[in-house]
Structure formats: structure tokens, C-alpha cells
Amino acid sequence: MTNKTLLFGIVGGSGSGKTSIANALLRRMGEEGVNALLLDMDAYYAPLEVVKARFHGRPINWDHPHAFDLELMASHLKALAQGQPIRKPIYDFKTSDRLGWEEPLNPGQVVVLEGLLLFALPELRDQMDVKIFVDTDADIRILRRIQRDTAERGRSIESVIDQYLNSVRPMHLEFVEPSKRWADLIVPVGVENTTALDMLLHHVLGRLGEQG
Template sequence: MIEASKQMENGKQATNDNPLIIGVAGGSGSGKTTVVSKIIDSIGPDRVLLIQHDSYYRDLSHLPFEERTKQNFDHPSSLETELMIRHLDALRSGYPVDIPVYDFVEHTRSDDSISALPHRIILVDGILIFSEPKLRKLMDIKLFVDTDGDVRLLRRLQRDINDRGRDLNGVLNQYEKYVRPMHLEFVEPSKRYADIIIPRGGENLVALEMVTALIEGKLSS
């Protein structure tokens, strides 16, 4: 198990095992955050590093703000997935990384970053992570959170209005123009790559208990 206090001279983290990389995908508002939180609570936060695909949105500071708001943030090209892949490769090899910080109000990447050390378990969270073959290949366990579209829309409305400073019309227009079409083109088809599909997200306690037992079993082996 990785001990954060023991650093090697070359900056590499001391490690006895390769990390277990777990991907958690699903549509926007499907309940991925709840599933991830319950996994972390069950396994223990000291053993888990959470990396969110949303942190890797491309910096749009070179565009006027009005142009930034018109971008398709639900297409795979909007994310710097190649950087996430490099970071996961580094963490798997025992090296720390600096995870970007993204401003969802301004649609820009902050000058700050979050320093992340390797952990025994790495959770990767994002709606599009299974649609990227190179990223998908890095994952040992792939979970897909499956939730009805009307529930996902309501949750997205609440999040974007309360947490990201959007207005109702803007959120609905974005959903109709980008979110739903991209879900049908990229997210829903990627479900076939999942090892486990979790209906109803964090409400499905039986499925979460099974996932936790699977993770513990792989750690023990």
C-alpha cells in the first residue's frame, strides 16, 4: 500500500502495488457523484484518489466570454483527455501529478492546480471516459451509472443553476442543442464497455455493496 510520507529522491512515490483504476461513467446528472462518494466512504478516503474528467476541460480564455458559452462541452474534443491519460500513466508508475482546476462559470482553466499523489485506488469520474479507447484501456473496473433521462435533466438543471451560475433558458437550450444529442452519440453507446451497470445510481444500495465487495476482493488478491 502507498504511504504518502515516504518519497524517493527522484520524486517517485514509494509503492508496493500497482493502483486499481476504477472508471465511473454515466450521463450528466445520473448520480455518478453519489456513487463515487459511497465507494470512497466504504473503501476509506485514505486509500482513494478521485480524478474527475471535468477538471480537464480545455482552457477557453483565448475566446471572448460570449463565444465560450456557445461551445459544445459535451463533445469529447472539449476535454484534454490526452493530459488525463498522461497523468494516470504517471500515477500508475508511482509519480505525483498536478491536476488542473477548471472554472465552470468563466469556462477557463485556473492558474492553480491540485497536487495528487499515487493511491492504492484511483477513481476516474466522467460522462465520456468510456468513449475514449486509450483512457478506457487503463481501467481495471468500469462502472456505468444508468438513470432515466428526465431525472438526469432535473438534476442538471439544479446543478447548473445553483452551482454554475446559469439561467433556466440557457441550461435548457444547452441540453436540447448539445447535451442530449451528445449523450445519444457518445455516452449511451459507451455503456457496452462497462463491467457493471448500476441502475438508479446511489439509490441502488445492493449494487453498491456488490461493487465494494468486488473492489475489496481485488485489493486482497
């Protein structure tokens, strides 16, 4: 069997804990000697001028597919699956703009991808080997988002709540929640679900073992 870099997609609403799940899975794979790379969809927001043009002067909805550079991400996933290096965009959340490009990243044996819309968009979803949905209650998600955006992104509580009501929640209901049906595994709670993490690690090792 020809070796192929495995693409593991992790989706969940904003604040669901998908990043924590991804990091925990990478740490466990590293302990087993698996060479893995983490790739976040947030890095693939389109340049600010492009996003402004797409919304034609309307308020920008950062949770809508139009805010992302989907063509670039799809091409990067294809390259990674074939074992080719990519240069990941550098995105700054304080200026809402792309700043440049990272040094080339080699995919290794596994690439763990995490993001809101990975399963909602067929150009991304169809490239995933395994699809995981992190299912966390809305009240926990909004509290985590408030903590993150105020501490890490310099936002006010009022602006975080306004964005949640005007775009995050509607887009979650339109795109994120329905994409649960594409998942191979739904993980309740989040990173505290050690049984699910054990299952995921076992599956990774099994898939790699099949490739020899």
C-alpha cells in the first residue's frame, strides 16, 4: 500500500474545545513516535481587502465561508495529503489581516486540521480521512469565547457578545451544527473525554500500521 499522509479533521462550534482536542491528540501521537502537524483553519482567513470586497460594504461576517481563502486551503490540503510541504499563512487577529507566510511545513505521517467549517464545505470535507465533531453546550462555548477574545485578541465583552448574537450563533446554526452529520465520531464534552482520545489514537496507529 502506498503511504499517504492522513488528514484528520476536527470541527466544533467556536469555543467547543476543538483546539484542545487537536493539541491533546498531537501530544499523544508524539509519545507514540508519530510525526504529526497541526493546521488551523483560522490561519486561512482571506486578506482583509479581499474580505471587504466580498461583503460589498456590508458588515463582515467572520464566520461565513466568504471570509476564508478556501481555494488556498483546499490546495494546501491536497499538497499535504501527497506529502508535499506548504507555507502556511500568518494571520493577525488584532488587524484582521494576513501578514505573510511561515517557513515551509512538512506534513509528516498525520496532519490534524481544526476549524469551524471543515465539514460544511465539500472542497475541504472530501479530502479528510477521518472527521471528528466536538459537541459542547452553547453556554460553555460562549463563555470560553469571551475569555479567549478579551484576553488574547484585545476585544471588549460587549463586542464579543454582539458578534456572537449577530454572526457566530446564526452561522453555527446554518453551517457548523448541520455538518455534524458528516462526522465519523462525535466527541461530547471535549478534551476531558479521555476515552474518545484513546479511541482516536488507537485509530491513528491502526491506519498507520495498515500503511506499513
